[in-house]
Amino acid sequence: MDDPLLTDDVRALVADLTVRRETVATAESLTAGLLAATLAGVPGASAVLRGGLVTYTVDTKASLAGVPAKVLDEEGPVAEPTARALAVGAMQRCGATWGVGLTGVAGPEPHGGHPVGTVFVGVAGPVATTVEQLQLHGSRWDIRLAAVHEAVRVLRAALSQP
Secondary structure (H helix, E strand, O other): OOOOOOOHHHHHHHHHHHOOOEEEEEEOOOOOOOOHHHHHHHHHHHOOOEEEEEEHHHHHHHHEEEEEEHHHHHOOOHHHHHHHHHHHHHHHOOOOOOOEEEEOOOOOOEOOEEEEOOEEEEOOOOEEEEEEEOOOOOOHHHHHHHHHHHHHHHHHHHOOOO
């Protein structure tokens, strides 16, 4: 049976990184390692996947990914600056070319004033760090899966920037 997570985009991302001889690492909150696991499902991913940090709690966002306490205190765990810091932390702590940070609200209840489906995807690279805010829909599982696919899309877009 084919793995529904291994889309053409996921395979293309691993292929693109391989050709470029670049690497990626993740710091994941709402997806709890699902992005890293998805990338690892592609044959040959060991050439590009440096590692992943599961930062499901506020304290591990700080201790594992290096998100500044001030950001967490002032902005909260679901915020643009938090996703940015997660991406940078993944890149730096795992020694990767690219870092991806994922944080958001999968539900079933809103969190910190954010509705269910609010997701922030941060991508840190050699030149810049960007964050996209998304509003995803569906069940908790649907939101987590969509967040993984959106993270792949955002990273592929970053790879295409000059």
